[in-house]
Amino acid sequence: MTAFPPQDLCGFLQLSAGDWLTLRSLLDTDTKGQMEGSPELAAETVGTHQAWHQADRGDLKVRFLEATQLEDWGSLEIAPPDQPCLTLIFRRDGSVLINRLKGRWQLGADGSLELEVKEETRIVKERIWFSKPNLRLRCTLEQFLDGQPGRASFCSEIRRVSRAPETTEKVSDG
Numbered sequence: 001m002t003a004f005p006p007q008d009l010c011g012f013l014q015l016s017a018g019d020w021l022t023l024r025s026l027l028d029t030d031t032k033g034q035m036e037g038s039p040e041l042a043a044e045t046v047g048t049h050q051a052w053h054q055a056d057r058g059d060l061k062v063r064f065l066e067a068t069q070l071e072d073w074g075s076l077e078i079a080p081p082d083q084p085c086l087t088l089i090f091r092r093d094g095s096v097l098i099n100r101l102k103g104r105w106q107l108g109a110d111g112s113l114e115l116e117v118k119e120e121t122r123i124v125k126e127r128i129w130f131s132k133p134n135l136r137l138r139c140t141l142e143q144f145l146d147g148q149p150g151r152a153s154f155c156s157e158i159r160r161v162s163r164a165p166e167t168t169e170k171v172s173d174g
Contacts, residue, residue: 004133005111009073009090012113015130016076017064019160026054026153060157121145134159 006012058080065075073090080086089097096105096115103117112129126140136157142150 005130007111009105009107009113012107012111013074013076013090014064015133016062016128016136018062020060020062020136020157021160022058022060022155022157024056024058024153024155026056026151028054028151029149059160122150124150134161 003011004015006015061079063077063079065077067074071092073092075090076088078086078088086099087097090105091097094104094106096103098117101117101119103115105116106114108114110129112127115126115128117124122142122144124140124142126138128136128138130136136159138153138155138157140151140153140155142152144150
């Protein structure tokens with residue numbers, strides 16, 4: 001495991017790797033909209049018809065991939081169940097490629113990662129931070145370019161860890 005709290009982007013990405021149980025609360029002002037531009041929320045199941053407020057849970061597998069080019073820090077491969085993988089490539093110039101979408105990333109002094117994607121009609125911002133090495137938090141906000149609010153979500157993600165194998169000691173009678 002990497003240092004906690006992470007000191008740089010590479011450490012943050014490495015700490016993000018693992019199997020996560022995601023608990024999400026979603027506020028949606030437009031029941032027809034979807035946040036497919038959200039870096040990680042796009043990887044989670046979002047129905048085509050949302051209520052004003054919804055809570056759900058899911059599993060998320062995140063894999064860290066070492067940089068293959070000098071201009072990259074590394075990548076995250078996010079694999080939700082029953083959906084295609086999402087790949088985020090973090091560039092040293094502060095840009096991020098999220099499949100075909102381009103965005104920006106910034107690692108804050110507090111160790112939080114901020115992502116921003118601008119599309120034709122909206123901006124999606126996401127903040128990801130760790131409370132503990134096995135507890136990751138995310139909030140995502142969508143705002144349309146005309147100033148109208150979009151969807152907002154808050155996720156708490158708990159790392160799934162394997163239980164240590166139990167050791168059985170033989171007790172001698174003697």
